[in-house]
Amino acid sequence: MPNFYATTPIYYVNDRPHIGHAYTTVLTDVLTRYHKLFGYDAFFMTGVDEHGQKVQKAAATRGISPQQHVDEYSEHFRNLWPKLNIDYGYFIRTTDDYHKKFVQDSLQVLYDKGEIYSKEYSGWYSVGEERFFEESELVDGKDPISGRAVEWLCEKNYFFKMSKYQQRLIDYINENPNWILPDFRRNEVLGFLKKPLNDLCISRPKSRLAWGIPIPFDEEFVTYVWVDALENYISGVKDRKHKDGSPFWPADFHIIGKDILTTHCIYWPTIIMAMGWELPKHVLAHGWWLIDGSKMSKTSGTGVNPMDYVDTYGVDVFRYFLIREMVVGLDATFAHDSFVRRINSDLANDLGNGLNRIHKLTLTNFDGKIPAPVESGEQEAELLSYSQKATQFAKENIGEAKLSLVVEEILNSVKALNRYLEITAPWKLAKSTEQKDKDKLATVLYTGAEVLRIAISLLSPIMPQKMEQGRLMLGAGDGPLKGGEVLGKGEALFPRIQEEKE
Numbered sequence: 001m002p003n004f005y006a007t008t009p010i011y012y013v014n015d016r017p018h019i020g021h022a023y024t025t026v027l028t029d030v031l032t033r034y035h036k037l038f039g040y041d042a043f044f045m046t047g048v049d050e051h052g053q054k055v056q057k058a059a060a061t062r063g064i065s066p067q068q069h070v071d072e073y074s075e076h077f078r079n080l081w082p083k084l085n086i087d088y089g090y091f092i093r094t095t096d097d098y099h100k101k102f103v104q105d106s107l108q109v110l111y112d113k114g115e116i117y118s119k120e121y122s123g124w125y126s127v128g129e130e131r132f133f134e135e136s137e138l139v140d141g142k143d144p145i146s147g148r149a150v151e152w153l154c155e156k157n158y159f160f161k162m163s164k165y166q167q168r169l170i171d172y173i174n175e176n177p178n179w180i181l182p183d184f185r186r187n188e189v190l191g192f193l194k195k196p197l198n199d200l201c202i203s204r205p206k207s208r209l210a211w212g213i214p215i216p217f218d219e220e221f222v223t224y225v226w227v228d229a230l231e232n233y234i235s236g237v238k239d240r241k242h243k244d245g246s247p248f249w250p251a252d253f254h255i256i257g258k259d260i261l262t263t264h265c266i267y268w269p270t271i272i273m274a275m276g277w278e279l280p281k282h283v284l285a286h287g288w289w290l291i292d293g294s295k296m297s298k299t300s301g302t303g304v305n306p307m308d309y310v311d312t313y314g315v316d317v318f319r320y321f322l323i324r325e326m327v328v329g330l331d332a333t334f335a336h337d338s339f340v341r342r343i344n345s346d347l348a349n350d351l352g353n354g355l356n357r358i359h360k361l362t363l364t365n366f367d368g369k370i371p372a373p374v375e376s377g378e379q380e381a382e383l384l385s386y387s388q389k390a391t392q393f394a395k396e397n398i399g400e401a402k403l404s405l406v407v408e409e410i411l412n413s414v415k416a417l418n419r420y421l422e423i424t425a426p427w428k429l430a431k432s433t434e435q436k437d438k439d440k441l442a443t444v445l446y447t448g449a450e451v452l453r454i455a456i457s458l459l460s461p462i463m464p465q466k467m468e469q470g471r472l473m474l475g476a477g478d479g480p481l482k483g484g485e486v487l488g489k490g491e492a493l494f495p496r497i498q499e500e501k502e
């Protein structure tokens with residue numbers, strides 16, 4: 001049994017979960033479920049990123065301790081996932097003791113190896129932006145982003161020798177063209193690596209930021225939150241094994257948004273190289289969900305809050321829309337009209353209708369049992385070839401997460417089924433008394449049910465609940481239909497979304 005271990009980013013608990021968090025997690029869940037479907041021992045980890053300035057600030061604003069804040073806010077994430085049918089294997093929190101110890105041990109190793117050094121750094125510090133600026137970046141002597149005053153700070157910090165690994169990283173990316181997906185993101189990283197890489201400041205003085213993992217070799221400092229966060233991918237699974245006994249690390253996929261490409265494709269691999277660990281096998285970066293054309297994560301000006309769609313229309317159609325609408329890698333727009341159009345045309349019209357027709361005709365003509373086919377001819381072979389193509393396509397393209405295309409192939413098989421029903425007109429065959437028509441009816445209903453069974457199975461990673469209901473409606477088990485399966489109760493799985501007339 002092949003193995004699969006994927007990760008989502010761990011989310012900052014300074015905010016409530018929104019469409020961005022939901023999408024990355026649904027995408028990772030769907031990919032993991034596909035691997036399970038295709039026989040992998042598949043697992044994914046998600047969790048929360050609990051240290052750092054953002055979280056410290058969020059707690060201060062609420063007038064509570066950071067620990068109290070993270071205990072509360074991490075639950076918002078943990079509680080959302082079952083609601084979105086997310087079947088994660090483990091939920092990590094970076095305030096857990098074992099994680100803190102893992103990060104401290106690794107920093108000590110790097111320090112002992114001479115990979116970390118301390119240096120005085122001085123520059124213009126902006127309290128608002130929590131970062132240093134070069135003299136040349138200032139606008140009228142002020143912070144170029146917030147426009148607020150800056151102060152001259154002289155600070156000691158610890159640096160990781162990231163620059164030392166620049167050429168090795170470039171070579172690795174060139175030799176492993178599939179490491180960063182999609183390929184235009186690889187080119188972005190290579191472009192970034194054309195400039196000399198600086199060393200990475202991996203500490204924050206406690207006087208400025210107290211909420212972090214203490215640096216083991218200097219009690220005046222805590223660890224920079226990204227070093228802490230990235231190591232979750234290993235610390236969270238270090239004691240776990242796949243069923244065949246092999247370790248989880250290296251991960252097969254880090255699934256991330258495009259905004260955190262540099263941290264995952266430059267900071268992380270260079271730290272890994274310095275530690276002598278193995279690199280993850282792939283980093284897959286998806287694009288942004290836009291609402292009204294802007295990088296909105298919550299309610300837009302028009303009042304669209306994507307997360308409300310889960311309650312209004314159901315979790316499975318929400319998941320379907322996210323997976324079908326976004327070409328992994330590119331940005332996509334969350335618009336009400338396209339949501340309604342997709343659900344009505346793909347799910348209510350194509351899949352829902354096909355299923356209802358087959359179910360109803362089988363119920364009335366064969367006593368609620370799938371008939372055995374009598375004579376399969378060219379028409380049936382052609383129809384089934386769509387299902388075979390979809391299955392093959394899914395197996396070949398899951399590895400690169402080309403999910404919108406996979407869904408399109410599956411829906412093609414369902415459309416082909418509806419065309420086949422129009423041509424063979426089983427409702428007419430059902431009225432005939434001739435044996436050859438009765439035989440043809442059995443063949444048509446059997447073949448139609450088998451095409452649906454395959455489509456339902458292939459869509460189950462995306463819509464687990466609805467597809468389980470669909471499977472029960474057909475009375476299907478694990479393998480191909482044989483005839484004789486007893487139908488379950490008929491249900492309208494995908495009611496059309498009726499828009500109110502103006």
Ligand code: MSP
Pocket residue numbers: 008009010011012019020021023024049229230256257258259260287288289290295296297
């Ligand atoms: N804590 C860091 C990740 C550390 S991983 C070792 C972080 N957290 S985050 O909560 O700010 O964001 C997490 C993810 O949400 C990112 O992958 C980001 O791309 C994604 N999204 C946030 N808003 C988004 C959209 N509007 N659309 C799609 N995804 C976006 O970064």
